[in-house]
Amino acid sequence: MAELRAMLIGRIKRTPSVESFRFRLPEKVDFLPGQFLQVIFDEQNRENKELNKYLSISCSPARDYIEVTKRISASLFSGRLLNLKQGDEVLVNIPMGACVFKNEYKKIAFLIGGIGITPVISIIEHIVEARLDTDCFLLYSNRTEEEIAFKKELDYWKTANKNIKIFYTVTECQPKDKTCLFGFIDKELIKKVACDLADRTVFIFGPPGMVDSMCNLSLQLECKKENIKTEKFAGY
Numbered sequence: 001m002a003e004l005r006a007m008l009i010g011r012i013k014r015t016p017s018v019e020s021f022r023f024r025l026p027e028k029v030d031f032l033p034g035q036f037l038q039v040i041f042d043e044q045n046r047e048n049k050e051l052n053k054y055l056s057i058s059c060s061p062a063r064d065y066i067e068v069t070k071r072i073s074a075s076l077f078s079g080r081l082l083n084l085k086q087g088d089e090v091l092v093n094i095p096m097g098a099c100v101f102k103n104e105y106k107k108i109a110f111l112i113g114g115i116g117i118t119p120v121i122s123i124i125e126h127i128v129e130a131r132l133d134t135d136c137f138l139l140y141s142n143r144t145e146e147e148i149a150f151k152k153e154l155d156y157w158k159t160a161n162k163n164i165k166i167f168y169t170v171t172e173c174q175p176k177d178k179t180c181l182f183g184f185i186d187k188e189l190i191k192k193v194a195c196d197l198a199d200r201t202v203f204i205f206g207p208p209g210m211v212d213s214m215c216n217l218s219l220q221l222e223c224k225k226e227n228i229k230t231e232k233f234a235g236y
Contacts, residue, residue: 001093001094001095001096002027002029002093002094003091003092003093004025004026004027004029004091004092004094005025005026005089005090005091005092006023006024006025006066006089006090006091006092007023007024007025007087007088007089008021008022008023008084008085008086008087008088008089008090009022009023009024009065009086010022010065010086014069014149014150015146015147015148015149016146016147017071017072017147018069018070018071018072018115018147018149019069019070019072019081019082020058020067020068020069021067021068021069021070021081021084022059022065022066022067023065023066023067023068023090023092024064024065024066025065025066025092025094029066029094029095030061030095031057031061031094031095032061032095032100032101032102033060033061033100033101033119033122033123033125033126034056034097034099034100034101034119034122034123034203034205034231035056035057035094035095035096035097035100035119035122036054036055036056036057036095036096036097036119036231037054037055037057037066037068037092037093037094037095037096038052038053038054038055038092038093038094038096039052039053039054039055039068039077039081039090039091039092040052040090040091040092040093041077041080041090043091050075050076050077051076051077051080053077053234054096054233054234055068055069055070055118056068056069056097056118056119056122056205056231056233057094057095057118057119057122058118058119058121058122058150059121059122059125060122060125060126060129061122061126062126062129062130066092066094068118069115069118069121069149070115071114071115097119097231099119099203099205099229099230099231101123101126101127101203103130103132103134105134105201106133106134106135107134107135107196107199107200107201108123108134108135108136108137108200108201108202108203109136109137109138109139109195109197109200109201109202109203110123110136110137110138110139110140110202110203110204110205111139111185111202111203111204111214111217111218112138112139112140112141112204112205112206113140113141113142113185113206113210113214114141114142114143114147114149114206114210115149115206115233116204116205116206116207116210116233117140117149117150117205118149118205119203119205119231120138120140120203120205121150121153121154123203124136124138124154124157124164125153125157127161127164128157128160128161128164133163134163135163135200136161136163136164136165137165137166137195137200138154138164138165138166138167139167139169139185139189139190139193139195140154140166140167140168140169141168141169141170141171141184141185142168142169142170142171143170143171143172144170144172144173145168145170145175145176145177145180148168148170151168154166167181167193168180168181169181169182169183169184169185169189170182171183171184181193185214185217186217187217187220187221190217190221197218197221197223198221198222198223198224200223200227201227201229202218202223202227202228202229203229203230204218204228204229204230204231205230205231205233206232206233207232207233208232208233211230211231211232215228215230
């Protein structure tokens with residue numbers, strides 16, 4: 001793990017409430033798809049949990065930049081992120097996390113809600129760029145269609161790679177897009193999309209409540225405990 005100054009080089013609005021921030025590091029840092037970093041705004045007090053937070057990396061390791069993505073809130077941390085201008089620098093600790101994709105995984109699945117998609121983007125982008133033959137299944141839940149982050153990228157990847165299957169579901173209202181499902185991720189929804197979950201390595205990222213719920217669901221569907229990989233986002 002390295003502590004480095006990262007320079008902001010770009011920002012991308014993903015949804016009305018989600019934004020990506022791209023940084024250039026002074027040196028190449030190797031990380032694995034699925035890992036995260038720590039952004040440190042309060043360098044004097046490293047224990048300041050309001051201003052020093054962990055964010056998943058939302059790009060593949062092959063990129064010449066590091067991207068993180070966050071749901072913007074009224075928090076002090078979100079405010080500091082939004083106030084960053086191109087060329088500004090921020091201290092980061094990178095990389096962190098053990099819930100990672102390995103190239104030898106042949107069949108994987110993701111049960112994801114909301115901002116939990118960020119490390120999934122790193123993994124799928126890596127699979128596409130490395131031209132791996134990994135059989136990949138993503139079930140991605142959001143409250144509304146407007147809040148489906150990275151939909152353009154995900155739609156492109158599933159078109160470009162026949163081994164990538166992606167299903168979207170929304171929970172607050174019936175979707176306008178007929179290919180988008182309605183309802184929470186549960187046994188019936190997984191049965192509807194015909195996912196052979198028990199035969200896959202299952203990745204679950206997100207807030208603790210979501211992770212626990214999806215982990216229990218996976219166990220009920222006869223997934224082996226050792227094949228369930230989880231990462232609970234800090235700060236929830």
